[in-house]
Amino acid sequence: MILSLLTSLIISNAGLKTGVPVIDNHTQTVKALNGTVSVNKDFPEEFYGKWVVKSTLIETNNPELFLTKSVNIWVFDRNGETITLSNPLSGATASITIDEVIGKKAKFSREKTEEDMTKTEIVQLAIEGDSFSGEDQQIYKNFYKNKIYKTDVVKYRVEGKKISGPALKDLFAK
Numbered sequence: 142m143i144l145s146l147l148t149s150l151i152i153s154n155a156g157l158k159t160g161v162p163v164i165d166n167h168t169q170t171v172k173a174l175n176g177t178v179s180v181n182k183d184f185p186e187e188f189y190g191k192w193v194v195k196s197t198l199i200e201t202n203n204p205e206l207f208l209t210k211s212v213n214i215w216v217f218d219r220n221g222e223t224i225t226l227s228n229p230l231s232g233a234t235a236s237i238t239i240d241e242v243i244g245k246k247a248k249f250s251r252e253k254t255e256e257d258m259t260k261t262e263i264v265q266l267a268i269e270g271d272s273f274s275g276e277d278q279q280i281y282k283n284f285y286k287n288k289i290y291k292t293d294v295v296k297y298r299v300e301g302k303k304i305s306g307p308a309l310k311d312l313f314a315k
Contacts, residue, residue: 184224184239184247187268190306191216194299196277201295215301226251237264245269257284264299271303 191214198209216227226249227234241248246267253260259282266275277299283291 183242184219184249185242185245185268186307187245187271187303188217188247188266188273189219191304192273192301193304194301196297196299199276199296199298201293203293203295206293207295214304217306224249258282259284266299266301273299273301275299 194213194215196208196211196213198204198207201207213228214230216225216229218225218227223236224239225234226237235251235253237249237251239247239249240263246265248263248265250261250263252262261280261282263278263280264275266273275298277297279295279297281293282289283293
């Protein structure tokens with residue numbers, strides 16, 4: 142609570158439009174930076190690397206807009222405190238915020254804002270060996286004259302199989 146108030150105060154006092162806070166959990170400091178944000182909460186090392194990810198539609202309020210099944214490549218990478226998720230097939234790259242880690246389960250999110258749309262994605266995954274499974278919820282809010290006129294929501298079941306990166310046997314060998 143105090144940290145979120147401090148973050149809001151820093152952003153409002155700095156007058157940043159594109160700047161967002163980065164919270165360093167090791168020193169508990171908050172820095173305002175241009176770009177995106179990620180908070181490291183001991184994201185399991187096994188997640189880093191390249192994955193083939195199968196997505197299957199669970200539910201949506203707009204079935205005409207979303208695919209029922211898809212296959213993608215996800216790459217989890219870390220540079221300092223910033224964790225990125227990229228898709229080399231689409232060319233998309235985004236920093237993610239680690240919201241919660243409990244054992245080998247992680248919840249992370251990202252938000253992208255454009256002039257007339259905000260996309261929020263919330264992913265919950267559990268990793269076991271070189272596989273993970275979980276859910277990916279995406280919320281698209283479309284704006285007209287600064288008011289939400291349409292919201293599309295989709296939830297997918299996701300299953301990933303590691304194709305490169307640290308494996309459990311390699312991590313425990315260290």
